[in-house]
Amino acid sequence: MSRSVRLVPPAAALFALALTTTACGGGVHGTPGGSGVRDPYFPKAGNGGYDVDHYDLALDYTPAGRRLTGTAVITARATQDLSAFNLDLAGLQVDSVTVEGRKALFARAGQELTVRPHDDLSKGETFRTTVRYSGTPRTLTDPDGSKEGWLPTADGGLGLGEPVGSMAWFPGNHHPSDKATYDITVTVPKGLQAVSNGELADQSTKGGRTSFHWHTAQPMAGYLATVAVGHYDITRTRGPHGLPIIAAVDHAEAKESKEVLAKLSDIVDWEEYNFGPYPFSSTGAIVTGDSDAGYALETQNRPVIPADQFNTETLVHELAHQWYGDSVTPSSWQDMWLNEGFATYAEWLYGEDHGGESAQQTFMDLYNGDNEAIWAYPPAKPSSAAHISDSPVYLRGAMVLQKIRQKVGDDTFYAIIQGWAATHRYGNVDTADFTAYVEKKAPGHDFSEIWKDWLYGDGKPAHP
Ligand code: TRP
Ligand code: ZN
Numbered sequence: 001m002s003r004s005v006r007l008v009p010p011a012a013a014l015f016a017l018a019l020t021t022t023a024c025g026g027g028v029h030g031t032p033g034g035s036g037v038r039d040p041y042f043p044k045a046g047n048g049g050y051d052v053d054h055y056d057l058a059l060d061y062t063p064a065g066r067r068l069t070g071t072a073v074i075t076a077r078a079t080q081d082l083s084a085f086n087l088d089l090a091g092l093q094v095d096s097v098t099v100e101g102r103k104a105l106f107a108r109a110g111q112e113l114t115v116r117p118h119d120d121l122s123k124g125e126t127f128r129t130t131v132r133y134s135g136t137p138r139t140l141t142d143p144d145g146s147k148e149g150w151l152p153t154a155d156g157g158l159g160l161g162e163p164v165g166s167m168a169w170f171p172g173n174h175h176p177s178d179k180a181t182y183d184i185t186v187t188v189p190k191g192l193q194a195v196s197n198g199e200l201a202d203q204s205t206k207g208g209r210t211s212f213h214w215h216t217a218q219p220m221a222g223y224l225a226t227v228a229v230g231h232y233d234i235t236r237t238r239g240p241h242g243l244p245i246i247a248a249v250d251h252a253e254a255k256e257s258k259e260v261l262a263k264l265s266d267i268v269d270w271e272e273y274n275f276g277p278y279p280f281s282s283t284g285a286i287v288t289g290d291s292d293a294g295y296a297l298e299t300q301n302r303p304v305i306p307a308d309q310f311n312t313e314t315l316v317h318e319l320a321h322q323w324y325g326d327s328v329t330p331s332s333w334q335d336m337w338l339n340e341g342f343a344t345y346a347e348w349l350y351g352e353d354h355g356g357e358s359a360q361q362t363f364m365d366l367y368n369g370d371n372e373a374i375w376a377y378p379p380a381k382p383s384s385a386a387h388i389s390d391s392p393v394y395l396r397g398a399m400v401l402q403k404i405r406q407k408v409g410d411d412t413f414y415a416i417i418q419g420w421a422a423t424h425r426y427g428n429v430d431t432a433d434f435t436a437y438v439e440k441k442a443p444g445h446d447f448s449e450i451w452k453d454w455l456y457g458d459g460k461p462a463h464p
Helices: 010-021 251-261 264-275 312-320 337-353 359-368 391-423 431-441 448-455
Strands: 050-062 067-078 082-088 093-099 105-109 112-116 126-135 139-141 147-152 157-160 180-189 193-196 199-206 209-220 227-230 232-238 244-250 283-288 304-306
Touching: 050 227, 067 082, 093 105, 093 112, 180 193, 180 227, 193 209, 193 232, 193 244, 199 244, 227 283, 232 251, 244 251, 244 264, 251 283, 264 283, 264 312, 264 337, 264 391, 283 312, 304 312, 312 337, 337 359, 337 391, 337 431, 359 391, 391 431, 391 448, 431 448
Parallel strands: 050 180, 244 283, 283 304
Antiparallel strands: 050 067, 067 126, 082 112, 093 126, 105 112, 139 147, 147 157, 157 227, 180 209, 193 227, 199 209, 232 244
């Protein structure tokens, strides 16, 4: 799904010079892929000219010394004739790069790792890139001040990637528009656990180190990949229709987390009833120490939730993201409200169905309340990258859904939210896809005022 751009990255320009002195077996027929995909909020994120099918990551991590040694084998398809292409990688040292088994030239500039394969790649060709790298992975600070990337913890580490942190622990096409399947094998000192996305395919110990091989069979955006290393209690149970539940709880938080964890299966069951079939082959949670991460994140299959935020509402929210965000993923960071508006609305619906106030009442409380921050900008147009996770995206985003429900009634509303998840399963979407979908599913209704006032309009709409 990645779009190519015509920017020539400086490093690729260098390679163009180098070409005059480099023997190039296949001849030159390609041009460099873009260094970004023109995301309106994170322009350097992602790369043009190829589309990744699969990441095979072998990560070796030693908490003492915070040392990571990694091999990333990236299988991708060229979407244009390519003389060079970029990967996103922040920090770390690149030790070698090969493309199709042949040594490739590479150069680095900021978060761009430019690779110049020995032979040009042809449009449509599937090619394999192997990057060997090492070092101490960085913690990155987002435009909004929050920490992501690699977070060292008391006894291990935690990889988090929204919006751009995954580039701190593996090279890739780090934009939500390019999804891929994953094999993530993490090797850690014996006695520690390493938890990631998908299902555990294999575990083995030798020479005092244990390897955990996690397989993610359904497409995943890079920002949803995670690795948690530490002393975790891992439980494997079954949920609705036998769905595997793999939960990992920081050993020190096991007691405190038990009660909420026991609700996970029923929450997934309730969400399937409301949103349609669960999209992935396993579910669960990773409950971390309080200070390991300052926030929860909907990492695919099993959201990361700090123990002090591990409550029913947060679990409902992060699991709802498995449908809205993880399976149906925004094409750019502009459309965050398609994640957060839905996950917030899931909390409102859950409350309504479990003896709390109705979603309409929650909507009216917000409309009449004094939280002016909600009206700072319209959900479909965040004011800047520093504000993509503010309340207009979460709360006013959820209010847009309540406005649709007001207009069409419950039957059509549920058909819309379930149909949206089913139609775009494993895909990428933008706001225009959503408004078109709603109009198609409810042809007798006029949504133009809702879109104009609630989705795109500045300030507080005149009527609730
Ligand atoms: N997506 C997370 C949630 O709703 C919140 C979050 C964490 C976030 N990090 C972020 C949102 C970075 C935007 C950008 O549970
Ligand atoms: Zn969320």
